[in-house]
Structure formats: C-alpha cells, structure tokens
Amino acid sequence: MGLNYLVTGASGQFGALVIEALLKTETPESIGALVRRPEATAALEAQGVVVRQGDYTDAASLRVAFDGVERLLLISSSEVGARAAQHQTAIDAAVAAGVGFVAYTSILRATESPLTILPEEHVVTERALAASGLRYAVLRNGWYSENYAMGAGTAVDLGALYGAAGAGRVSGAARRDYAEAAAAVLRGDLPESGTVYELAGDEAFTLAEFAAEISALSGKDVPYVALDEAGYKEALLGAGLPEPLAAMLADSDRGAAEGGLYSEDRSLSRLIGRPTTDWRETLRAVLVPDAG
Ligand SMILES: NC(=O)c1ccc[n+]([C@@H]2O[C@H](COP(=O)([O-])OP(=O)(O)OC[C@H]3O[C@@H](n4cnc5c(N)ncnc54)[C@H](OP(=O)(O)O)[C@@H]3O)[C@@H](O)[C@H]2O)c1
The missing domain is CATH 3.90.25.10 (UDP-galactose 4-epimerase, domain 1)
Known part of the structure; x- marks a missing residue:
C-alpha cells in the first residue's frame, strides 16, 4: 500500500514529535510509523497512523516496511557504534523499495565537527546516502537543549x-524544534537532492x-x-x-x-517559521x- 510518509524511530522521542507535527497538516493514513517492538504499536495506532514493523538490523523487514513509501525520514539509530551499518541497511532497503526521498537526521557540521565520537557514523551515513542514487536531504541537528x-x-x-x-x-534548541523542521522538510516542495541543513538554536x-x-x-x-x-x-x-x-x-x-x-545558522527557525x-x-x- 502506498504511503506518503514513513518515520523510522517512531517509538522514540524525536519520532513521536515528528509524527505529531505531520499530523497538523497531513491525514493519519498518509503517515507511516516504523517501530521494531510490537509493544510500541498501540499508542501510534491510536493516532490513526499506519504502523509498520522493522528493525535496522533486519534488511528483509525494512524492505517490506519501505514498500510504497514516497518520503522517508530515517532517524539515526540510538545504538552508537552499530549504527553506521544499520543506516546502510536502511539505505539499501530504501533503494530496493524505490523510496522517492529520504531525509536523514545527522549532527551539526558533521564533516568539520571537533567532536570525534558522534559525528563519525553520521559522516559514513551521509556518504552512503550520496552514493545511493536516492533523492535525499541531510538534517544536521544541533544539540537538544534537553540533553543538558x-x-x-x-x-x-x-x-x-x-x-x-x-x-x-551551545546553540541548543528543543527536540520539538528539530522535529518540526524535519516535518517541514518532508511535507513541502522537496529540496534539491543533497541539500544539507545545519540546524541550531x-x-x-x-x-x-x-x-x-x-x-x-x-x-x-x-x-x-x-x-x-x-x-x-x-x-x-x-x-x-x-x-x-x-x-x-x-x-x-x-x-x-x-x-x-x-x-x-538560522535555518532551523526559518524552517519552523518561528x-x-x-x-x-x-x-x-x-x-x-x-x-x-
Ligand atoms: N541532537 C541531539 O542532541 C541528540 C540527542 C540524542 C539523540 N540524538 C540522535 O537522534 C535520534 C533520535 O533522538 P531521540 O531523542 O528520539 O532518541 P530515542 O528516544 O532514544 O529514540 C531512538 C529511536 O531509534 C530506534 N531504534 C534504535 N535502534 C533501532 C533499530 N535497530 N531498528 C529500528 N529502530 C531502532 C528506537 O527504537 P526503540 O524504541 O525500539 O528502542 C527509538 O525509536 C537518536 O537515535 C540519536 O541518534 C540526537
């Protein structure tokens, strides 16, 4: 079945806020939520969104879950150290399923960042997207103020x-701000492929x-x-x-x-209009x- 949107990591805090933001303008049945644990399903189904099951470590599950998806938000995995491979699996599945557009949540100034641990896997994933042939955009999220x-x-x-x-x-912004920006990029006229948004408070x-x-x-x-x-x-x-x-x-x-x-960079406030x-x-x- 066709789906305008699919949000991965939908059981997580960021994914939930993206779905909330999309629901302000889009119909629930046009929005898919990817979860890996069945127990995360009920709350999402109560919102009327379409729940699909998939795990970044299970290529076959993603290939099925991505079927008919036009716009995919690939939310970076929380499994630091294992996630570059997980994201590659997701990108390969998106290519195989013919997904029309992928937005990926990366980190602020990933390629020039003085941080050494977190950006590494984001850079690998950004390169994988560029090599995939998919139409894509990168949401380089800055720090959530919630972290501190x-x-x-x-x-x-x-x-x-x-x-x-x-x-x-620290140019922190609320998790909700970044989530609204992700929804704005997903729902609007699509950006040119390869667009990188540096997002910060x-x-x-x-x-x-x-x-x-x-x-x-x-x-x-x-x-x-x-x-x-x-x-x-x-x-x-x-x-x-x-x-x-x-x-x-x-x-x-x-x-x-x-x-x-x-x-x-003021791209974040520009995208969310406030x-x-x-x-x-x-x-x-x-x-x-x-x-x-
Ligand atoms: N910019 C920042 O300051 C900042 C801060 C924290 C995190 N992050 C990044 O942004 C992402 C979203 O943030 P968040 O606050 O929503 O984090 P979160 O609440 O920990 O959510 C992470 C999501 O990733 C899913 N996930 C993890 N491993 C997976 C797998 N193997 N297959 C499918 N889904 C998997 C989790 O599913 P389960 O519910 O099944 O575990 C959950 O839905 C994080 O994963 C992390 O990469 C950024």
Whole structure:
C-alpha cells in the first residue's frame, strides 16, 4: 500500500514529535510509523497512523516496511557504534523499495565537527546516502537543549554542574524544534537532492550560564565546575555511567569547548517559521515541571 510518509524511530522521542507535527497538516493514513517492538504499536495506532514493523538490523523487514513509501525520514539509530551499518541497511532497503526521498537526521557540521565520537557514523551515513542514487536531504541537528536540562536535577543534588565544555557556547534548541523542521522538510516542495541543513538554536548558552539559570530556578547555589575531558569522563564513570556513554559525553563537551555545538545558522527557525525554543524554557520545564 502506498504511503506518503514513513518515520523510522517512531517509538522514540524525536519520532513521536515528528509524527505529531505531520499530523497538523497531513491525514493519519498518509503517515507511516516504523517501530521494531510490537509493544510500541498501540499508542501510534491510536493516532490513526499506519504502523509498520522493522528493525535496522533486519534488511528483509525494512524492505517490506519501505514498500510504497514516497518520503522517508530515517532517524539515526540510538545504538552508537552499530549504527553506521544499520543506516546502510536502511539505505539499501530504501533503494530496493524505490523510496522517492529520504531525509536523514545527522549532527551539526558533521564533516568539520571537533567532536570525534558522534559525528563519525553520521559522516559514513551521509556518504552512503550520496552514493545511493536516492533523492535525499541531510538534517544536521544541533544539540537538544534537553540533553543538558536532563542533568539539571542531578546538578542541584550535587550542588554543582560538572562539565568539560569550558566557555564553549551551545546553540541548543528543543527536540520539538528539530522535529518540526524535519516535518517541514518532508511535507513541502522537496529540496534539491543533497541539500544539507545545519540546524541550531537561535540563542546559545555556556554551561556557566546554564548553571546560573539552574541556580535561579532551584533557589540553590549550583556553580559550574569546569573539568577537562578526562576529568569529566572520570566523574561520569564514578557516577555509574557505562564507559562508552561517559566517553561520548566527555568527548561531546570537549568538542563544545572548541565551538562544535555553536552555530549562527538560522535555518532551523526559518524552517519552523518561528524562533527556536529558549533554552531557559526547556530547562524550566524539566526542573520545575509544575510551574507552567
Ligand atoms: N541532537 C541531539 O542532541 C541528540 C540527542 C540524542 C539523540 N540524538 C540522535 O537522534 C535520534 C533520535 O533522538 P531521540 O531523542 O528520539 O532518541 P530515542 O528516544 O532514544 O529514540 C531512538 C529511536 O531509534 C530506534 N531504534 C534504535 N535502534 C533501532 C533499530 N535497530 N531498528 C529500528 N529502530 C531502532 C528506537 O527504537 P526503540 O524504541 O525500539 O528502542 C527509538 O525509536 C537518536 O537515535 C540519536 O541518534 C540526537
């Protein structure tokens, strides 16, 4: 059966927001949601969207799931280290199924980023798309403000915000902003194949500013404690994080210190037709959710 849209990673936070955004203008039956776990199906079916089953590690499942799809949003896998191969499997399946357009969620300035861990697989996937013959666009998403906001409660408990981003500025935007941009690219007149969107928040913050805002919202003194990459990784390991996650977060912060999460590109606010969500608002929603 034909489908105008298929969103992979639909059980995830980003995918759910893209579907929500698409539903504002498109009919539910024109939107497909790809999930790998049957238990993720019910909530999506309740929205009336078409649920298809598929796993990035199972080429045959994707080949069937992509059948008749005109516009595919390939949301990058959360399985860091395994995902370049997973994305290749998805791209091959899209070619075999004759998908008309693929948008892929990459990372800000993937090819020039000072971050070393996260961009690697995105660059491999961007190259795979370019070599595939598919019509495609790359959504190079900057940092979700939520990434830092989620740690704010811990910072309050610890009495300090630890990080290795130095005085680096982070052009964060809300996950919802990036999701609306993805929906805008999918639903509109298609961009020229190979278009790369550098997507970032309108306003940047340093971790010292972030800590000051945590202090203001919590009423407690939560200073920013600047560690180097190795020190931050040790602190994360000490807090019980698994080694690959600690290494990735420390590397990303060190990259941020070198400007890797900063951008003056305004493509994100242009695509969504409004300013990006203020990082303070995202922080407040996480730290004081009942404040409205
Ligand atoms: N820009 C940023 O700051 C930032 C931050 C975090 C993540 N990201 C990237 O953006 C993506 C979307 O973010 P998110 O917040 O929505 O992450 P998320 O909530 O962890 O969602 C990840 C999605 O990928 C799916 N997935 C993972 N492995 C899969 C596989 N083998 N086959 C099919 N689907 C698979 C997950 O399915 P299940 O529900 O079955 O696990 C889930 O739907 C992440 O996966 C990550 O690559 C970006």
